[in-house]
Amino acid sequence: MKKIVIVGGGAGGLELATKLGNKLGRKQKAHITLVDKNSTHLWKPLLHEVAAGSLDDGIDAVSYRAHATNHSFNFKLGAMRNLDRVNKTISIDPLFDEEGCQILPESHLEYDILVLALGSVSNDFNTKGVGEHCIFLDSPQQAKKFHHRMLNKYLQLGVKETNSVNVSIIGAGATGVELSAELYNSLKQVSSYGFSHIKSADLRVSLIEAGDSILPALPKRISASAHRELLKLGVDVRTNTMVTEANEEGLLTKSGELIKADLIVWAAGIKAPDYLKDLAGLETNRINQLIVKPTLQTTLDNEIYAIGDCASCALPNGGFVPPRAQSAHQMASLVGKNILATLKDKPLSDYKYTDYGSLVSLSNYSTVGSLMGSLMQGSMMIEGRLAKVVYVSLYRMHQVALHGYIRTGLMTIVEKINRVLRPRLKLH
Numbered sequence: 001m002k003k004i005v006i007v008g009g010g011a012g013g014l015e016l017a018t019k020l021g022n023k024l025g026r027k028q029k030a031h032i033t034l035v036d037k038n039s040t041h042l043w044k045p046l047l048h049e050v051a052a053g054s055l056d057d058g059i060d061a062v063s064y065r066a067h068a069t070n071h072s073f074n075f076k077l078g079a080m081r082n083l084d085r086v087n088k089t090i091s092i093d094p095l096f097d098e099e100g101c102q103i104l105p106e107s108h109l110e111y112d113i114l115v116l117a118l119g120s121v122s123n124d125f126n127t128k129g130v131g132e133h134c135i136f137l138d139s140p141q142q143a144k145k146f147h148h149r150m151l152n153k154y155l156q157l158g159v160k161e162t163n164s165v166n167v168s169i170i171g172a173g174a175t176g177v178e179l180s181a182e183l184y185n186s187l188k189q190v191s192s193y194g195f196s197h198i199k200s201a202d203l204r205v206s207l208i209e210a211g212d213s214i215l216p217a218l219p220k221r222i223s224a225s226a227h228r229e230l231l232k233l234g235v236d237v238r239t240n241t242m243v244t245e246a247n248e249e250g251l252l253t254k255s256g257e258l259i260k261a262d263l264i265v266w267a268a269g270i271k272a273p274d275y276l277k278d279l280a281g282l283e284t285n286r287i288n289q290l291i292v293k294p295t296l297q298t299t300l301d302n303e304i305y306a307i308g309d310c311a312s313c314a315l316p317n318g319g320f321v322p323p324r325a326q327s328a329h330q331m332a333s334l335v336g337k338n339i340l341a342t343l344k345d346k347p348l349s350d351y352k353y354t355d356y357g358s359l360v361s362l363s364n365y366s367t368v369g370s371l372m373g374s375l376m377q378g379s380m381m382i383e384g385r386l387a388k389v390v391y392v393s394l395y396r397m398h399q400v401a402l403h404g405y406i407r408t409g410l411m412t413i414v415e416k417i418n419r420v421l422r423p424r425l426k427l428h
Contacts, residue, residue, distance in 0.1 A: 002030045002343060005090065005111040007080050009036035009064055011043060012308040012328030013117030015401045018071045019336045025072035030343070032073035033109060035092065036064060039077055042140050043398055044119070045325055048175055050143035051265075052182035053150070053190070053426040057140045059418065062402065076109065080118075083280040085301055088112065113303055113339060116290060117332075118276065120309035120323055123269035123287065129246035134266040137175055146265065147426065150183075153262055154195055157202055168206045168251055168261035170243050171268030172214035174360050177226055179265065180207050181362035184233045193423065206236040206259055208251070210268070213239055217322065218358050229362050243268075270323055272310040285312045294350035296335050305338075307331035313351060321353045325394065329401065330354065359391040 004024075006017050017034040024030035040061035042050070049055035068075040078092035088111050095104040122136035135146045153165040167183060169176045183205055191198045207214065207230065214230075214237060215223040230237055238259075245252040250261035272288035283291045283299045289312035291299050296311065298304045308328035313321040321327050331351060338348045399408040 001028070002112045003110055004030050004032045004113045004115070004339065005035065005109055006033070006115045006117060007035045007090065008117035008119055008308070008310070009034055009038070009041050010117055010119045010308060010328065011325050011398060012332040013115070014041050014062070014064075014067070015329060015398070016115060016117065016307070016332040016336055017073050018067070018402050019332070020339065021068070021071040021073035023336075023340065024343075033076055034064065034068060034073055035076045035078060035080060035090070035109070037077070037079035037093075038139070039064060040140075041067075043325070043395060045174075046395070047137045047140065047143045048179040048182050050140055051137060051146040051150075051179060052186040053147050054182055054186055056422075056426045057144070061140070067402070076107075078104070078107065081106070083114075083282075085280045085304070088114075088303070090114065111303075113305070113342070115305045115307060115335060116276075116298075116310060117307050117328070118273055118310040120270040120272055122266055123271040124266055125269065127243060127245065130266055133246040133248065134170070134264045136266050137179070146263065149263055150186075151190075154190060154198060157195075157198055164202050164204050165263070166204045166206070166250070166261045167263045167265070168208060168259055169265045169267060170208045170251070171266065172207050172209035172211075172237070172239070173217065173267060174215065174358070175267040176207055176209075176265070177214055177230065178361055179267070180205050180230055180235045181233060184235075200234065203234075204236065205234070206238060206261070208241050208243060208253075208259070209237075209239045210242045211239065215360060218360070222358075222360075226360055226362065233362075270309060276310060295338055295348045296331055296351050297338075297348075305335050307335055313353070315353060321351075324358070325398070326356055327353065329398070359394070361391050 004020060006013050013034065017032060020030065020032045025032045040063055042057050042061045046055055046060070050057050064075045076092065078095055080090050081093045082091040089108045090111065092107045092109065094102050094106050096102050121138050124130040136142050137146070157163070157165065169179055183203065187198065187200060187203045213220065213223045214227055227237060242254040243251050244254050246264055249258060251259045251264065253259065272290070274288060276288045276290060277284055282301065282304070285291060289310055290306040291312045292306050293299055296305050296307060296313065298306055308331060309323040311331065315321060330353060334349060334351045341348055396408060396412070399411060403411065
């Protein structure tokens, strides 16, 4: 029986494990194992809502172990340490509890086919002080860390001569823009839960971008629309502003200005995890992504695939597949087909990226974006209620890939019930 190991339970990795478990594991045609250093999965585009307190990850997160049981694959908790391509094994770090006591020793997993879906982490470009003074929204743990610190700052308002909460967000991509808007929405909610002394003027959010516009990956008209909405909310949007240092007081810019900040979020770029750079001699690029062939197999080993943000896949007309959730979803589907083809000794298919557009949610205030692909010629800008519906549908598509239509429908109903039964903001 073939041993298929998938490392990384993000959007692409978990969808692939689910598909292969349903098609192969259930019929005992292959042994599928998913490896992840966390015990639960949360769709990464939702992390800004966790940070602002608008989403309770304890409710929305998917338990890997329970999901594996329901979909006929195995789950292994731990972080991959090393890869032995000759013996076809991966090493998994020892597991420790919160007090530093070892729970499990280092272990090893054999594979016939290995899929690396390790996602990405924030790229601080070696900017001085960023590692010590900034929060990166790479994981639910980081998002919750920001949320707890934000609640503590609200508690201090009016005490210790604290008159405002200053939040600086470096990087005006989707994460930075969405977090900026979500913070103002959460401020409205928190003021109704015993924080009646908090006013809208008490929150000061600075969104800092080195380029000449926010949302640089999107068309100018969409960027301009989002910019206007943020200004209406009160966000201090600063373009053409390069940060050179982070310290206890805030941020230093290239022009010598000090932007004071109580909390700093770095969202100015991504890279694949650093250890991929030297992983078993596999070919990587300057941001540690594994270079793959059109079939999504790594260039130096046909038994190893890479998908999602950790994969560098060239586009036929130049450039590379962008690190988006839709890319990971499409890659997972293609690798699933190619693995099934391999087991049947059939030829593999090449990956063809389809850009369906991009959407950015400005919390309850607005949603902007563009739709592309087979639905229309070129692109169409959408905003408001229609854009919000499409934005939510992206998450529903991910849920359908994991749970099917019936369970996703039931989960949608439960979410609506929870809006009535539970607080609108996580307060702990």
